[in-house]
Amino acid sequence: MPLITPEDIGTTPRSRLSPRRRLQAWERTNGRCVVCGERIDGARERWIVEHIRALELGGMDELGNMGPAHEACGREKTRDDHARTARAKRQKLRHIGATAPERLLPGSRASPLKRKLSGAVVPRETALFGISAGSAKKMPGFGRSLWRKAAEAEKPLAERIANLQKYAPAQVAAALTHQRPPTRNQSSIGFGMSSAPKREDQQVLAGSLEALIPPEIASLLTPPPLLPDEDPDGYGRLLTAVGVSVEPRDTIEWLWVKDVVDLLWEAQRLRRLRTVLLRTARRQGLSYLLDLYGEPEQDTFQMKRDELVRGWSSGKREAVRQVAALLAKHGLTDEAISAQALSGKLDDLDRIERMIANADGRRNGVLREIDRRRSALGARLRAASDQVIEGEAIDASSDQRGSARR
Incomplete structure (x- = not known):
């Protein structure tokens, strides 16, 4: 298995494809991305x-090992293939006992290069906040705290919340539910000088999910779609709950989470408006029934009807009793008011229901995109790990046969 170093990336020789060969590769999968x-x-x-199986992983440069892929998917697969090849090579050298190479292994501790999880190769001494990792180790307090803060920002959301719960579980629960955190005397856990949460952790505990969103991602999110009479804290709690449940891993998933929360908020708003519309229509329905079944007393009935509707709507006992008696006299109940209100607002309610269904459908579509993206990535990682394990087993058997011959 060849050694892949940063200068080798993207230089693996391959045959040049003619338009006819590209068309044949397209027809092999009927235009479906192989990634x-x-x-x-x-x-x-x-x-x-x-290439379905990378050339450096043993794949053949033949049409049977080719297929169409999105350009972005192809770049991601190439990057992952290089990372898996380097990892397999390191495992081979460490555990099988192969001869040490002349050049340094990519990503090893002896190499000045460090391979990140995203696949990008950067110098190990890359500076953050103007301070390198080696310099930060020599600086007590200040430099190390900056590096610790940067490392915390890269952790997954659930892991960061779990770390905070070690310090103050009651405060974390209060922050997630947007309640006042308990005092020192009310809390069942005391804090010593060594186990107290850091200042940046206290800011996270005091805020909502916005304090846990990386700053470079928070600047890309649109403002909350709130009306003047809506609760910003409720939107923050909803964003917190969805973010903790989904655990977004990159910028794309953060944008999707924001879309899901906005659609959830829109659906809740429409359901509240539907309830208010029905309550308002009940007063109109009662007025219609009083006109239909009431016993007007010449010019004074209009005034009595309005007073009766206002009293019934405000819950006055005498007005409620009179309305119930009038409805019972004609064999009706309080449900007749709701039925009359519903019949007068069917068109409006139907439009609201369609808007709710549309918001729910778009929300479910975004969640399916997140699942599809993660399942495709998981399938690729599982296939890659199987290939690495298979390659290690083949290399180990070949080395054993070579040693037996000697």
């Missing part, structure tokens, strides 16, 4: 011909 499995719009989306 994510989604259909490619050949007229609108950029696509390439990708």
Whole structure:
């Protein structure tokens, strides 16, 4: 298995494809991406011909090992293939006992290069806040705290909340539910000088999910879609709950989470408006029934009817008793008022129901996109790990046969 170093990335030799070969590779999968499995719009989306199994992992440069892929999917697969190849090579050298190479292994402790989880290779001494990792170790307090803060910002959301719960579980629960945190005397856990939460942790505990969103991502999120009479704290609690449940991993998933929360908020708003509309229509329904079944007393009935409707709406006992007696006299109950209110607002309620269904459908579509993106990534990682394990087993058996011959 070849050693892959940063200068080798993207230089693996491969044959040049003619338009006819590209068309044949397209027809092999009927235009479906070999990485994510989604259909490619050949007229609108950029696509390439990708090796199903990478050449450095033992794949053949033949049509049977090729297929169409989205350009972004192809770049991601190439990056992951290089990372898996380097990892497999390190495992081989460490555990199988192969001869040490002349050049340094990529991502090893002896190398000045460090391979990040995203696959990007950066110098190990990359400076954060103007301070390198080596310099931060020599600086007591200040430099190390900056590096600790940067490391905390890269952790997944659930892990960061779990770390905070070690210090103050009651305060974390209060922050997530937007309640006042208990005092020192009320809390069942005391804090010593060594176990007290840091200042940045206290800011996270005092706020909502917005304090846990990385700053570079928070600047990309749109403002909350709130009306003047709506509660910003309720929107923050909803964003907190959805964010903790989904655990967004990158900018795309954060934007999707924001879309899901906005659609949930829109659906809740429409349901509240539907309830208010029905309550308002009940007064109109009662007025219609009083006109239909009432016993007007010449010019004074209009005044009595309005007073009766206002009293019934405000819950006055005498007005409620008179309305119930009038309805019972004609074989009706309080449900007749609701039925009359519903019949007068059917068109408005139908439009609201369609808007709610539309918001729920769009929300479910975004959640499906998140699941599809993660399942495709998980399938690729599982296939890659199987290939690495298979390659290690083949290399180990070949080394054993070579040693037996000697």
